[in-house]
Amino acid sequence: MEVLNWGIWGLTAAYFAIALILLSLHIYSRWSFSVKALATIVVLGLSVVTYKSYPGLLGWPVPSTSLPSKLYLVAVEVQEPDSIFLWAKDLDQGLADRRPRAYEISYSKSLHERAERAGRKIRRGIAMIAETNAEGSLPSTAAGNVGSVNQSSRIRFFEAPQGLLPDKD
Numbered sequence: 001m002e003v004l005n006w007g008i009w010g011l012t013a014a015y016f017a018i019a020l021i022l023l024s025l026h027i028y029s030r031w032s033f034s035v036k037a038l039a040t041i042v043v044l045g046l047s048v049v050t051y052k053s054y055p056g057l058l059g060w061p062v063p064s065t066s067l068p069s070k071l072y073l074v075a076v077e078v079q080e081p082d083s084i085f086l087w088a089k090d091l092d093q094g095l096a097d098r099r100p101r102a103y104e105i106s107y108s109k110s111l112h113e114r115a116e117r118a119g120r121k122i123r124r125g126i127a128m129i130a131e132t133n134a135e136g137s138l139p140s141t142a143a144g145n146v147g148s149v150n151q152s153s154r155i156r157f158f159e160a161p162q163g164l165l166p167d168k169d
């Protein structure tokens with residue numbers, strides 16, 4: 001039996017309630033048509049914003065357009081023709097205890113090879129850091145920019161210096 005997902009059901013109930021309020025506004029309100037139309041456009045716009053932002057709240061990978069300049073790698077996953085996924089902690093914010101985040105980068109053969117080498121080192125217990133160039137952004141598969149920029153010059157993986165990260169508990 002499937003576990004009840006309160007987030008989805010709560011969001012569905014909220015959309016239904018907002019639709020009822022909007023419908024009652026249109027039926028029972030004496031406001032002008034322009035006010036009703038503006039209210040409808042605002043509610044539809046907020047619904048789209050909520051729909052687009054909800055996957056990020058669920059933990060889906062962030063597109064590489066928002067990739068930090070330095071990441072502490074936790075894991076690497078390569079899905080060969082499409083994407084490379086990095087599970088990493090943002091080092092731009094310092095070394096505080098931060099939770100890892102998933103990042104999605106569009107696939108390239110050279111990046112695949114370097115990411116696999118970094119993943120093997122992580123599995124052997126060697127701490128790895130990923131660093132992007134000064135621009136800090138890479139093309140994303142979600143944005144449809146696959147292969148538009150040479151990614152091999154934009155991201156590099158290297159071993160973390162000793163003492164940079166706190167000891168494991």
